[in-house]
Amino acid sequence: MDPLTAMMVVLVFVAVIVTMLIEGSSPAHLLNIPALVLIFVGTFGAGAAGLMKADLATALKGGKKAFTGKAPDGSDLVDVIVKMADRARREGLLALEDMAKEIDDPMLKEGIQMTVDGTDADEIAELLEMRIDAKKDADKVAVGFFEAMGGYAPTIGVVGAIMGLIHALGNLEDVAALGHMIASAFVATLWGVLIANAVWLPMSTKLKRLSGLEVKNMEMILEGVLAVQAGTSPRMVEQKLRSSLPDNGKKAKTDEAKAA
Structure with missing residues (x-):
């Protein structure tokens, strides 16, 4: 789990509360139930309205992933692939069948199994590329959902402010409560802008980053x-694959080598 996103969202809310206290206002003003209902329920409804029914579950899973997901570590997979390349060079592709059964990554397992079965390299590439494209399409659903909510939330907040002003102007005879009603009218706008920029849009950005790393x-x-199928030397396979790892993956492997 990568806690950074949750920590930074909390930091934004802390900054808002501290600012209110410094200005002499009370954070209790934010606890406006009608405004919260309008912003959270209304924004969710508007965002979900742009999805297909089957997409909603995918979008909701993306919300959890934005806070709990972590970047994939490809370093261990490189080690596995290099071992398979070495064994394939020494014993042939059929020797990889037992190793394929122990692989946890579904895409790598599928690719090696096709290799063992003698599938043509072009067919392997085509099928695995289709898996990658499907992954990209699925990730776009959650990203688009939270981006949409980030766009709708401020506008729905304005709707809440207008509703509050209508209520205040309808009770002009109650001069003592007029100021409070006008102030309350803008709480929905505050929540709309705050939630959009502190939660929904950062979640969308995090999901984009995770998707890019996973792809x-x-x-x-x-x-x-494809390198294993082609019989490429293990050393060349390792160099080629490690060059595509993020810097943190390369650094981790370098530190392991130094320690050894």
């Missing part, structure tokens, strides 16, 4: 499978 990892697997 890069899948592309590395594709290159590795």
